[in-house]
Amino acid sequence: MYYLSRMSTSYTEENYLKAIYKLQESNGETVATSTLAQVMGVHAPSVTDMLKRMAGKKLISYQKSKGFKLTEKGKQVAVDIIRRHRLWEVFLVDKLGFRWDEVHTIAEELEHIQSSPLVDKLDAYLGYPKADPHGDPIPDANGVLPKSRSVLLSSLKAGKAGKFTGVSDHSVSFLNYLDKMGISLGDTIKIKHVEDFDKTYTLELKGKKPAVVSHKVANSLLVIEQ
Amino acid sequence: MYYLSRMSTSYTEENYLKAIYKLQESNGETVATSTLAQVMGVHAPSVTDMLKRMAGKKLISYQKSKGFKLTEKGKQVAVDIIRRHRLWEVFLVDKLGFRWDEVHTIAEELEHIQSSPLVDKLDAYLGYPKADPHGDPIPDANGVLPKSRSVLLSSLKAGKAGKFTGVSDHSVSFLNYLDKMGISLGDTIKIKHVEDFDKTYTLELKGKKPAVVSHKVANSLLVIEQ
DNA sequence: ATATAAAATTAGATCGGTCTAATTTATTAT
DNA sequence: ATAATAAATTAGACCGATCTAATTTTATAT
Numbered sequence A, B: 001m002y003y004l005s006r007m008s009t010s011y012t013e014e015n016y017l018k019a020i021y022k023l024q025e026s027n028g029e030t031v032a033t034s035t036l037a038q039v040m041g042v043h044a045p046s047v048t049d050m051l052k053r054m055a056g057k058k059l060i061s062y063q064k065s066k067g068f069k070l071t072e073k074g075k076q077v078a079v080d081i082i083r084r085h086r087l088w089e090v091f092l093v094d095k096l097g098f099r100w101d102e103v104h105t106i107a108e109e110l111e112h113i114q115s116s117p118l119v120d121k122l123d124a125y126l127g128y129p130k131a132d133p134h135g136d137p138i139p140d141a142n143g144v145l146p147k148s149r150s151v152l153l154s155s156l157k158a159g160k161a162g163k164f165t166g167v168s169d170h171s172v173s174f175l176n177y178l179d180k181m182g183i184s185l186g187d188t189i190k191i192k193h194v195e196d197f198d199k200t201y202t203l204e205l206k207g208k209k210p211a212v213v214s215h216k217v218a219n220s221l222l223v224i225e226q
Numbered sequence C: 001a002t003a004t005a006a007a008a009t010t011a012g013a014t015c016g017g018t019c020t021a022a023t024t025t026a027t028t029a030t
Numbered sequence D: 001a002t003a004a005t006a007a008a009t010t011a012g013a014c015c016g017a018t019c020t021a022a023t024t025t026t027a028t029a030t
Helices: A011-027 A033-040 A044-056 A072-095 A104-110 A116-125 A172-181 B011-027 B033-040 B044-056 B072-095 B103-110 B116-125 B172-181
Strands: A060-062 A068-070 A161-167 A188-194 A201-205 A211-213 A221-225 B060-062 B068-070 B161-167 B188-194 B201-205 B211-213 B221-225
Touching: A011 A033, A011 A044, A011 A068, A011 A072, A033 A044, A044 A060, A068 A072, A072 A104, A072 A116, A161 A172, B011 B033, B011 B044, B011 B068, B011 B072, B033 B044, B044 B060, B068 B072, B072 B103, B072 B116, B161 B172
Parallel strands: none
Antiparallel strands: A060 A068, A161 A188, A161 A221, A188 A201, A201 A211, B060 B068, B161 B188, B161 B221, B188 B201, B201 B211
8 A cells, every 4th residue: 555645735836837837828838947937036046956856746847958848737736726826816805805906915825725625615605706806717626727718909900899808917007007097807998099100099988988098008908809 | 224124934933933922821931942842843953943043033032941932022923823813713614614623724824824904804804703713812903812701611610600612622523522512602501510429520501401521521611600 | 969860952964945156058140 | 060159957055944863951869
């Protein structure tokens, strides 16, 4: 009789896994040491060390000087942490009354609490939410992440409209800007005009007066065309 | 212009502080290295090392080979952690539906989440509870711990009655035993008889049939005489 | 009051996670 | 195709938290 070494992941490993997962999602399959070092806020040799440890735990597959990617096991852990992060964000906003720009750092800590029953009960308590307060989809208990049908507002032609379902820029300053402009998740946004000269967008928001925003903003809003 | 070095406490330090606080509460003012080593589940030299670090941060006052105790600052941190621990326990039981015997280990992790607004909002959300699910009092936001008027059931004479307000034994097995016996927080318990021979207690529980329990049990129940 | 036992501390090592400096490997430009 | 540049790794060190083994300090018993 033997154990299939449980060997649970450390706080730090979990943060690496999450970062690698997000990099793989956006920048293609394999990730570079330097990129990861940058997003983790550490120096390259620290990453190399950590990669070796994680490769030993079969969380990533790693070929010296050739980049690396998550194994299935690593992906599972990463998705689970993302699930917890987003569920806690919902809790902080819906139940405790935090604003959507305040919850990220607190959830960064809460996501590491080790207890499956806790996560499952939290999920149920929140009513099995499909998305976090920024519109990011929440993986289900089996690690299945519903794929989003939303696109960047900037990809829509003038005259088209979409329902605002999420942001691609999660910075506090951008979230505050949206609050100030009165643009909220769920709003229907119609593109009245795109200025050819500087790509400025004039938007129509139902029941609000038209807003003029930069291309950068239109490029940070996720919508479902309607 | 200079900073008053913020130097926040580590996860491990917080656990030491909590343990020292509890030892000081029950075993008088100064604590011994060996005692602390035992409750922390580490060996004595580890404690000595940690004491030096914490003394450097002015969290404890420490005289080599003479025992040690918390400074005011150390006491503040300890009480704050106890506050968080107990608030999270209330959340886990009242909101998520955990049983009172399941919440301790999860709260041991949650108590270290660093965010005062989080704790304050949680407190408000829970309705400013005065006690955790085991009847332990919750310090308020200023670190004031309401002193309890409760006594051990075993200190009451036969014929007297008390309201069951807390336990002095927090073990899962004892909590399960109470569940099995149908003894719950808030119950009024009357001592019908104390057997001289073996100190067995016969208890009357309102609306339930009499229960016979050992002295050990009577010595683990906290009541307010009425 | 001194020997013995118990408690506490020091010395030296390990582990995870990080660093800097030096070196090796891979990529790019001419 | 080779030199120059960029990226990655190795080597060696540090810090916090722990360990074991050895030593010192304090308490206890006769």
